[in-house]
Amino acid sequence: MELSSLSIILDLSHNFLEGPLPLGVGNLVNLEELWLSGNKLSGEIPDTIGNCRVMEILLMDENTLQGSIPATLKDIKGLTQLNLSANNLNGSIPGTLASLTNLRELYLAHNNLSGTIPELLGLTIVGNNALCGGIPELHLPKCPSSSEGKSKKGMLRTIRIVIPTAGVLLLSLFVVWAGFLYRKSKTAPKKEIPPQFTETELPIVPYNDILKGTDGFSEANVLGKGRYGTVYRGTIENQAIAVAVKVFNLQVSGSYKSFQAECEALRRVRHCCLVKIVTCCSSIDHQGQDFRALVFEFMANGSLDRWIHSNFDSQNGQRALSLSQRLDIAVDIVDALDYLHNGCQPPVIHCDLKPSNILLNQDMRARGGHFGIARVLDEAISKQPMNSNSSIGIRGSIGYIAPEYGDGLAVSTYGDVFSLGITLIELFTGKSPTNVMFKDGISLHHYAEVAFPDKVMEIADANIWLREGPNTINDMRYITRIKECLSSVIQLGILCSKQLPIERLSMSNAAAEMHAIRDKHASTQQLSDVRSYQ
Structure with a gap:
């Protein structure tokens, strides 16, 4: 076998x-x-x-x-x-x-x-x-009649x-x-909290509170739907805070496993660049069916995917992401992954990094979310060589899955590095890896690799310029600085999304490089602002 x-x-x-x-x-x-x-x-x-x-x-x-x-x-x-x-x-x-x-x-x-x-x-x-x-x-009393018992x-x-x-x-x-x-029982049953959460001392919320806080799971409160359940906007009684409630559809095969995986991962992680879990609910609904839900802090600006691929105009009121905002978001993403890989023992592999699983708070800073297929590596697995064929069953999203997973190789931190590389290229080019333009062996990685370094300005997301004034766009020093920044971040995306795991950067090196790119851009921008003022 x-x-x-x-x-x-x-x-x-x-x-x-x-x-x-x-x-x-x-x-x-x-x-x-x-x-x-x-x-x-x-x-x-x-x-x-x-x-x-x-x-x-x-x-x-x-x-x-x-x-x-x-x-x-x-x-x-x-x-x-x-x-x-x-x-x-x-x-x-x-x-x-x-x-x-x-x-x-x-x-x-x-x-x-x-x-x-x-x-x-x-x-x-x-x-x-x-x-x-x-x-x-x-030691129970005798029932009144057998006919009543039959009913x-x-x-x-x-x-x-x-x-x-x-x-x-x-x-x-x-x-x-x-x-x-x-x-x-005709009243709300007593909730049972999974053992995974006993160490975290999370506040407990019963089924009735979640039902009430989402207006009976109203369709108007739906934030998104996935394979294993639906996410609703809601509130927690007596706390007056907005939350996102992820309700698992337990009729779908694999949903229990997804709940367990997310519990196991969230039990171990605490970082400012990860979505904060507020509480959980493991109970019985009013129909006597099992009920599982996770409650997270509410991210006011939704997913990064929406901000990359929206149509921006004066009508919809949503502004395109500036270059500085994209650099800050990229730094938040690498910090979150660096923590999961190197700040957790044993390491946690996200396994499904992509823009739709990256959320933005009210300050437009990124928070990693969705740990439904995350893997906590035990010591034996984390020491396996990269050519091991002992896979633990990775499932990710098309376009972001590391190529070696398709060959049955073991899950590793380098799989997340690949997803990071694709996400970075998408963030700065505005092109999704599943875009219809990518076919016949041409991928988003290849698209960026061919353009680097001379044509990076041609493949850069045109929406970046919507946030810049006409004077700065015509400033050659500004253009040179922007091209240097874009070249550096596109190169980082290419190095992270190489075909072979051994050719990719480690997550710690990728994080260090991303910080350096952002900091250099910020310092040159400040210097430019000073010169303009003088």
Whole structure:
């Protein structure tokens, strides 16, 4: 199982596969669903299964697997369904399974498991005095009639844990009663905050507050829509501040994983050039469905993409970005990435840098956002050589994805460097890498490379000049200074977006170079202003 590039589903169920599950199953690091039910697999489940950290469904029932349940399953944070029933597994149930906060269905029936049920997999019914019936161990009053009980059967949620032996069967009934509790409550359910946020001491906001703060998720408050959800403008009660609320569409495959990835990244990062997270919500909506949302500070000027590619005129009231503003934005971007790569331990790889994921505050300074596919590199991965083919399943945006990811190479900081290079060229030329002009082997990188250095003024975004007065445009000293600045930043974009990772700059070097370009432009501009005044 060396197919590390598989990213959706591998279905080998109901065949005649036999023998042990190979250690190479741990190489399926990008796979969302693995179906191995109904075969003749034997031996122990390898610990390497824990490397499949983005997996959501794992089905290995109806085999002859032996040994204990691997504790490394706890590392598959996005797992929603796990079926190990009808095998020959023994030992106890690992208590670490309780850390799988997204797990909806767990099947362990028809094995040889023993020992006590982990306490964290149990259920409390304190505070639900209206419940009745059930097994004697719950000590609930008898229900008034059987017919009334039947009317409630349809309200039971499909969350099942099936395990043999009399003591363990109690757990299955407990979880069924948990499903009943979800439907029974008529008030806003008590929220559950993901473990990822317990270290950050974020303020807690319930579902009702988010519902109210976005006017019931009004379409008028939509700021943007993506693959995994919708971003709304809203407010937080009693704080009187504007926020951006990212609500995940949990019906879309991969949305739980995206939520977990963003939580994991945001738990680690704190920097002035990154969008600040205000709070989170992990709860149940009024229909009894899971609800996940992240609340961020509101960025008054929207995405950088809008400012690069808008049509500027006196009618729309939006002014084009000046050269100085673009240089400041570029410095903010490289500072954010330099922090993620070199200021975080372990490093965080953004994986989806592009203008639409860069937001501008009221002062027109850039803030990096959207960590939905960010990767936190553990020590083993961060030490892998650049020619490793152990990919962890990168998914970015067309035009900004590093070429080596298409060949299945491992995620690295140099992938973000490539995206940075393309973004810098786009920022100063006004051309998107997906522009229809780029075809037949011609890319935005090639477009800039051919123009450098003699024709950089020809490829520069013409909107830059909308912010300059007619006198300065006709000043040859000014033109020379602008050409030198543009040449330097376009060259930096070219060096960062080279085809081979080994040919690119490191992020720290790119940041240092960008600061030098901006500072030199600022100093020469000040000198020019002094001369003009004299």
